[in-house]
């Protein structure tokens with residue numbers, strides 16, 4: 001069965017689906033995106049992703065007339081046509097196609113909307129098989145990382161460095177030496193004193209939907225927890241490091257820059273939170 005994409009109002013075979021070469025997403029990265037996981041036809045945290053999409057669009061003054069409810073109908077149709085019941089949905093909205101000129105088009109053009117889906121399984125039930133390595137790199141992104149923009153060049157370069165180092169993620173740190181987030185995930189630690197920590201929201205990190213869902217799962221656990229910044233040094237000395245994200249779920253990092261973290265195995269916080277998160281999305 002040929003994969004199908006939704007492109008600006010129609011469903012096309014993926015291999016023929018295309019956008020205009022003057023699309024502002026292509027030329028300027030002038031767009032917003034979302035990635036959602038779906039498990040057994042149940043979209044994980046769909047309301048959070050759609051709310052964040054609406055917020056991101058607002059922050060870049062991009063007016064999409066389709067409502068979140070209408071977007072959900074299209075997402076469902078893309079999933080149905082691709083026979084994806086468990087996998088990932090990708091959606092991207094750009095400021096549309098117009099003669100190349102940096103300011104917004106004087107006469108507004110129709111935003112471009114692309115939605116695709118592909119099968120991808122849930123993480124293995126054995127958390128040991130869901131661990132990864134990370135490297136650390138300076139965060140050289142722009143000042144509005146809270147907007148889920150398609151401008152991902154620094155993230156792409158960081159992720160490529162991680163891949164070349166045999167690692168899953170690049171964990172980024174700011175000029176003061178505080179960890180911001182991963183190139184495509186939020187970062188959490190259990191610090192040397194046993195406190196679970198993740199950076200508070202602000203313009204320097206993406207407000208992760210998985211982060212929010214995991215925070216909600218934490219409410220009735222006895223882990224000491226604080227939304228506080230932590231340094232690279234705290235990261236290196238952590239008992240546990242784990243990532244959250246739509247493609248990472250809750251993913252333990254057991255090696256950092258080639259050195260073992262904690263006892264080198266997934267710790268109790270990541271184990272509990274992966275289990276709770278998988279239950280939350282109906283995958284356990």
Ligand code: PDD
Nearest residue numbers: 035183184185186206208209210245246
């Ligand atoms: N990335 N931080 C960054 C920089 C991200 O790109 C992502 C997600 C996250 C986690 O957000 P969420 O929990 O809502 O997925 C944090 C997606 C998966 C991607 O770019 O593929």
